[in-house]
Amino acid sequence: MDLSELTTIRVGGPARELVRAGSQQELVDAALTAWAGGDEWLVLGGGSNVVVSDDGFDGTVILAESRGIERLPGDGVRLRVQAGENWDALVAHTVANGWSGIEALSGIPGSSGAAPMQNIGAYGQDLAQSLVAIDFLDYLSGDVERVTADELELGYRTSSLKRGRQGVVLAIELQLEESDTTVAGYDQLATALGVAVGDRVPTREVRRHVLALRASKGMVLDASDTDSVSCGSFFTNPIVPENVGRSLPMDAPRWLEPDDVNVKLSAAWLIERAGIRRGFSLPGSRAAISTKHTLAITNRGGATAAEIAELSRYVRSRVMAEFGILLHPEPVAVDVEL
Structure with missing residues (x-):
């Protein structure tokens, strides 16, 4: 099966081996088997934040399809959510039950197990505000461990998982409020x-x-909306020293970071001011900037991973040439240079 069928941006060649894991134990077994054989391995949930090479993946792809939302005993609302649970379905469940804490994260595509990887966030909330811990199969030890949110070192669109801590997220544990406001x-x-x-x-x-x-903004998966055939936001908002932020034009959005030393800039503003407009594409390419939002790179129909990557590199080079600021792609790149 081509991985283009399993990713939201619809690119990626075949996997040498594909294993579906419908339970937490199957997820553990699949990972341990791949590791024991010295195989290259990749875990996919909703496939929403990944760009896979057109050549595919010469290893084992494990599909995390475990489901389940369990309310744990104790004060407040504490949930254990299986890795394969659809994230937006989880948010809908919490809102319907009168629990608050992740409602602003509605509509983010992908699975719950992938959420800690980049500390998903939107509209004033991020996962770090609600995440207590994860159940984690550690690559080095082969043991299932409980890793606390503090140990994950969650930051703006990052975590120790994204920075090289290897293993598989089996479930996440959340602390929410029992409140419908x-x-x-x-x-x-x-x-x-x-x-x-x-x-x-x-x-x-x-x-x-x-x-x-x-x-x-084309940021909700919709079969009728070509702009939603994407990874969502393709670039993170750069965080730079305050003096770099001051060097930009007065109308450049910037937000002071908690350390009072750095500022966060708007990647969308930088892209637009570098001359790249909504709907832009390179000649002959089927990859294009979204017609609704300059942060998204979209597959307009039949685009290749190479075309997605080429456009990403072009956007980054234009922003670097105009402002001297390097944009960082948000998706995980599998055998492709973004």
Whole structure:
């Protein structure tokens, strides 16, 4: 099977071996078998944040299809969620039950097990605010361990898992509030809701407006929307020293980081000011910048991983030439240079 059938951007050649793991134990067994054989291995959940080479993957691809949401005993709302559980289905479940903490993360594609990898975040929330721990199959020891959120060193779109800690996320543990209201913590969301930042609003309304905002940017998977055939945001917002931020034009968005030394910039602003507009594509390429949002690279139909990568490198080179700032791709690259 071509991995293009298993990734949201619809690129990637065949896997030498494909194993479906429908339970946590099957996920453990599949990984241990691949490791024992010295095989190259790759775990896929929803396939939403990965670009795989057109040559495919010469190893074992493990599909994490384990499902289950379990409420644990104790104070508050503590959940254990299996790695293969669809992330947005989990968010919908929490909102329907009157639990708050991840409602602003509605519409993010992919599986729950992949969420800690890059500490998913949007509209004033990120996973770090709710994640307690993960059940983790460690590559070095072969043991199933409970790894706390602190040990994962979660940061802006990163974690120790993304920085080289090898293994398989088997389940995640979340701590949520038993409340059907939440704080509107992001300007754009608060404006859409018609409230001030910091006001409490119903979680159902937050979910509804977040889904609408994401859909307006092509960031909700939709078979009828070509702009949604993507990895979502393709580049992270760069974090640079404050003096670098001050060197940009006055209208460049920038947000002071908690360390009071660095600022976060808008990758979308940098891309647009480097002369790359919505819908842009290189001559003859079937990869294009989304017509709704410059942060997304989309497959307009039949694009190859090589075309996606070529456009990514072009965008990065234009921003570097214009501003001297290096953009970092967000997706995991498998045998392809983004």
